[in-house]
Amino acid sequence: MNISQITTTKELLKDSKNIAVIPHKNPDGDAMGSTLALVAYLNAKGHKAVVVAPNEYPHFLKWLPGHDDVLFYTSNTTNARDAIKTADLVFTLDFNHFSRVGDLEEALDNVKAPFIMIDHHQQPADYAAVTYSDTTMSSTCEMVYHFIKALGDEQLITADMASCLYTGIMTDTGSFRFSSTTATTHEVIAALIKKGANNDQIHQNIYDTNSESRLQLLGVALNNLVVLREYRTAFITMTQKELDDHNFQKGDTEGFVNYCLSLEGIIFAVIFIEHKADSIIKMSLRSKGEFSVNEFARAHYNGGGHTNAAGGRSEIALAETIANFKELLPSYKDQLSS
Ligand code: 5GP
Ligand code: MN
DSSP, X not given: OOHHHHHHHHHHTSSOOEEEEEOOSSOOHHHHHHHHHHHHHHHHTTOEEEEEESXXXXXXXXXXXXXXXXXXXXXXXXXXXXXXXTOSEEEEESOSSGGGGGGGHHHHHTOOSOEEEEEOXXXXXXXXXXXXXXXXXXXXXXXXXXXXXXXXXXXXXOHHHHHHHHHHHHHHTTTTTSTTXXXXXXXXXXXXXXXXXXXHHHHHHHHXXXXXXXXXXXXXXXXXXXXXXXXXXXXXXXXXXXXXXXXXXXXXXXXXXXXXXXXXXOOEEEEEEEETTTTEEEXXXXXXXXXXXXXXXXXXXXXXXXXXEEEEEEOSOHHHHHHHHHHHGGGGHHHHOO
16 A cells, blocks of 8 residues: 555544445455455444345355355345445455456446555556555555555454454465465465464364365366366366255355366366356356466456466356367467477
């Protein structure tokens, strides 16, 4: 945060305010960790803050301190809308554009109150009074830590807030292994452990709560793996039937795409997941090194994200989507081949 951003933020937070804090649709560990920690901080400062989530998040995040107070637009539409309508200030966290909040977009379009954006995605939209955007950051959770510190309030970080922030940094960095993990990230993590984040327990809560059916679904995914050595690319497909046969729960396919990248020599990985109800194929794209899946997803799949992790969608059938994807690869041969 620069000085003028800090000054404007302090001005906006001067008196007690009603504040809505919004994560993106299908919130992940970083989106929920950052919004819940920020709300706890704002409430400690005497504001009335609440997280308004576009929709549900996976069961492995349901232990996060404060999760019981989240308002879901999908299941509690009236209260969620009211919280946004009556807010004097709206924070948007871990996304760069209103289109990332699904059906909540209309509610955000109608907000007259000022916005503060805290986010690490590329190409932030220009809607906020304060745009704290930094694409070099590991996670929005790391940014919320810097945000609180910049406002001179590091001492207000409780063990619960530290647990939330630790969670998002851990999940967005693949447990501190992606290139976005810096020395500063580790310093923040050390500070959070000192504040009382129970690191061992958090890892267990997130990664060691699999159901048998989820592990079996992983088996199906790995069986569906296709490796295209020529393009140093690997992908996995999941049909709706495969999901249904394994009692699919939200979050069950999280991390599957990373198995593709664990193959020696592979630098581009995609998982294609069929969503029959929405007639779309949801895609998660990952890469290693220079190849930008953000640009690839933006160019072909109405998506985006970061250089090495992005998402997108296809509105044609799974088989055609795969055929089209394979046809795209030759035009990226220079970037993909060794
Ligand atoms: P994931 O594949 O884990 O859902 O998402 C990877 C990254 O891409 C995350 O930072 C996420 O916010 C972003 N992302 C996922 N789906 C979309 C999408 O449809 N559009 C955009 N712009 N970003 C996405
Ligand atoms: Mn994030």
